[in-house]
Amino acid sequence: MYEENDSDAAILWADVLALLKAQGLPAATLAMFQSCKALSLDEEALHIGTRMGFAQRKIAQQSDVIETALQEAAFAPLKVVVELIKESEPRPIETNSTITEAELGAMHSSISGVKPTEVVATPIQDQPSSPSARRESNPLFEEIPEGGSKLTFDRFVAGEENMLALDAAKQVANGENKSYNPLFIYGKSGLGKTHLLRAIQNYITSNDPTRLCIYRTAATFVDEYVGAMRDEKTTLPRSALTRYYQDIDVLIIDDIQNMSTAVGSIRFFFDTFNYLTTHGKQVVLAADRAPSQLGMGDSLFDERDTSRMDSGVTVSIQVPDYELKLNLINAFYERMKADATAEHIVGMDGTISEENRKLMAERAGTNIRIIEGFVQSCLMVASQREHQGDTLTREDILRVASQKWPTGQRVITIEQIQKAVESYYDISHSSLIGSKRNKELMEPRHVAIWLTRELTDNTLADIGKKFGGRSHATVKHSIAWVDELKHDDRVFHDRLDLLRSQITDSPQ
Secondary structure, three states, X not given: OOOOOOOHHHHHHHHHHHHHHHOOOOHHHHHHHHOOEEEEEOOOEEEEEEOOHHHHXXXXXXXXXXXXXXXXXXXOOOEEEEEEOOOOOOOOOOOOXXXXXXXXXXXXXXXXXXXXXXXXXOOHHHOOOOHHHHHHHOOOOOOOOOOHHHOOOOOOOOOOXXXXXXXXXXXXXXXXXXXXXXXXXXXXXXXXXXHHHHHHHHHHHHHOOOOOEEXXXXXXXXXXXXXXXXXXXXXXXXXXXXXXXHOOOEEEEEOHHHHOOXXXXXXXXXXXXXXXXXXXXXEEEEEOOOHHHOOXXXXXXXXXXXHHHOOOEEEEOOOOOHHHHHHHHHHHHHHHHHHHHHHOOOOOOOOOOHHHHHHHHHHOOOOHHHHXXXXXXXXXXXXXXXXXXXXXXXXXXXXXXXXXXXXXXXXXXXHHHHHHHHHHHOOOHHHHHOOOOOHHHHHHHHHHHHHHHHHOOOOHHHHHHHOOOOOHHHHHHHHHHHHHHHHHOHXXXXXXXXXXXXXXXXXX
8 A cells, every 4th residue: 555645746636636626526526536646746647546447447538637637736738647556455543532521521511501510521541442442331332233244345236326435435444545534425215325334334343443433323313412411310411422422433424314403413413523523533424415405495404514514525326227237136136045045044046047137127226225125026936936847937027026116107297296396495386386586496496397308298388387387498498407407517417316216216
């Protein structure tokens, strides 16, 4: 592993990254650039390195963007050379996880507005030193639940849609990139966010016990805070909760959008967030939307909150295309058969041909959890067929697929699209179809019209009638507006994809 230093190459690359960031590039593209390290500088080129072959190819394709910024930073025409770096072994991380009583009192006062209770931080000299003792002394630490131990990096199926998120999660897990703080992963439900978060936890727990890693869902975090605030006589009063959360080296919060209406928990979380990040500790967050969208509607996240969540590296996980779905199906199929053999599970010994797995990929939806259930159901049917002296048929697969994704059999209406958009943007129906043209209403109106055009067979004239009697030209303008923005703005593209998926995947 090469070491970071203050070489001319490192300094120049830092300047280039600053210029690229100022250009407002999509978060995923910027994260890919930031994942690279400066290796060397000569008279003709700046050499940078990445551990991902995928990133190497993608960055090479955008070398003109980098070289424009490189020339501006170096005041000379230079090329950029992207090299592939071999994986390195994880290195242990030294952390200072203790706090003083004064620090605890200051933190407690900022959270509750009252003086600290008699429950104070353990003096520094009494803090446990060994990893095992440290875990045992912190009640927030929990052993990974049954089934959670299988959520590892090795079992995560990678494709272009999730490769950046996977690489960022690995770098956080082995502690090699301190700039990925916080790491924010977002995407619609069922695409593998929780798998990556648990993989980070599994890796650290197994490979680096010197770091105390805690995984929480937002709902659990809120429950802990509410319980601690309710009664100072609880087993974990608020002052102790503060101390225990400040003792963490890696804090992982899943589904953080579910904290959006809990004002006290939000304040406590960001006090903890600030303490951890300023003391060199790592924070990892996941949500169903980008940080900039978490403050919409009735959310109590303000702009300062969302900007802090977006201050590190933000990466999205996209819905899988056919190739990734086929890879997922193949991986799930092989693992289920192997697990069934190892764990002596009956009824899972059938065979699904390669041709049938391709058909499954064609018929599968985009939710990875449902795809996994789809594979399990097909494998069970295949086992039953073989025990009867028969084989899995195309009709069997189509029947199971129709049970898993019944939306393919129904017609989506304009009313369903409008309700989904109104709920997502937290606006009324009258505002959506009305005549007001303020900025807060124009985007949801354009989006609803675009989705109606994409998901229904209505003519432009019919769509205009359902949106307050708008003209043919106005409807065309909305469609063109969305087409242009989704091409230029990756966050908007992801938001549009999320809304579309919510509509097509919702129950009848």
